[in-house]
Structure formats: structure tokens, C-alpha cells
Amino acid sequence: MNSPTKTVLTAAIVLDVALILLFAGIGRDAHHREQGFLGVFVTAWPFLAGAAAGWLVPRVWRSPLRLWPAGVSVWLGALAGGMLLRALTGQTVVLAFIIVATLFLALVLLGWRAVWLLVARLRSKREAL
Template sequence: MPSRTTPAPARTTARKTVALAAFADLALILLFAGIGRDAHQRGDVITGVFQTGWPFLAGAAIAWLGLRLWRAPLRAWPAGVAVWLGAVFFGMLLRALTGQTVVLPFVIVALLSLGVFLVGYRLIVAGIRRLSARRQRG
């Protein structure tokens, strides 16, 4: 019988952390797409957001799977940077392959916005964890 190295409550917490990080990435990428669509006054709010966002979601998924980011999904490095750059790189590649617009200003906006969103929330989580750990120590 194989031995367990991680107690059941810790595994459950780890699974919840992975699920929450994945959901946060998904929500923030869709928020990026929604903000962009709103800024350009495009219709089809729900389907349009998914139409704009799917390449970036696919890029983020490629990063998650390719680099096994579930091992430490809330770390800014490498997880946050990998999701950010994967979403932008593969997102732009998929947009180009499917005939969607890929122009330099959009690439720059995507890099900046998704960087702030996908790395930023991880930095905030790390800061909260540090503060919490300091309070517990003394």
C-alpha cells in the first residue's frame, strides 16, 4: 500500500488553491477582454467577450499545462509570469491564425494589462501571506 506524504486536509487546501488560481486567471482574462470590447464600443457583450478572450484563455491554459503551474499556482515567479506571457504570446498567435486583429498597440496593451492582472494579484496574495505570517510570529 503506497504511503501518503501529504495529509488529506493539505491536499484539499492545495486543490482549492489551484482551482481558485485557475478561476482568477480565467476571470481576469475575461475582464481584460470585456474592458477592451467596452472601450471599443462593440456589441455582443457575452459572446463577444468570449470571442475576444478565448485565444488568451487558450494561451494561459497552454502555460498552465506545459509548465505544470498547479504545483505553485499563486507564485508570481514562475507561475504568474508564465501565465501572463503564455496568454499574450499564444493568444496573439491564435488571433493571427484565426484572422483576428494583431497590431502593435494591441500587443502592448495586452502585455501591460494582463501583466498587471495576472502577476499583480499573485503579488498581492504574496504580500497578504507575508503580513499574516508576521502577525502569527509576533
């Protein structure tokens, strides 16, 4: 895959960030937490930092739309980094939360890439006809 355009790279980053914020927002809403966007950010920042590490370590920016290694790296970075930073800052880390975070973050961070891959393949098949 060729180096992505700035637009593709920006869109991938924005989508990952938005989906992590969605995760935090849904969680806060489900547990009736207050503080609005500030509260969402308090919940999201460890996962955002972990996702950033996931973007940097394997150089995800070179092919941000791929499931492997990009999607898996961002997902595992968000999950592991998020849980580690939550634990280090005294935020709750319990098994049920780890399971929910694992599944939800996999669904959204891998899911949008899988949908993109499927659409790209269908489009290329259609163009080949």
C-alpha cells in the same frame, strides 16, 4: 511549497480566467463592440487558450500562487498564445494592442499573485510576533 489544495488551485484558475475575461470585456466596451458575452468570449478565447498552455507547460498547478514560474508562465502564455491564435484566426494584432495586452495582462495575472504573496508574508510576520 507543498502541493496546493483543490480549493486553492480552483481559485487560482477561476481568478486567471475571470481576469482574462475582464480584459476582453473592457477592450470590447472601449471599442463599442456588440454581441455581449459571446463577443467577450470571441475576444478572450485565444488568451484563455494561451493561459491554459501557460498552466500546463511548466506544471503551474504545483504552485499556482507563486509569481515565478506560475504567474510569469500564465502571463506569457496568455499573451504570446493569445496573439498567435488571434493572428492565425484573422483577428487584429497591432502594436498598440500588443502593448496594452502586455501591460494589462501583466498587471492582473502577476498583480493578484503579488498581492497574495504580500498578504501571506504580512500574515506570517504577524503570527510570528
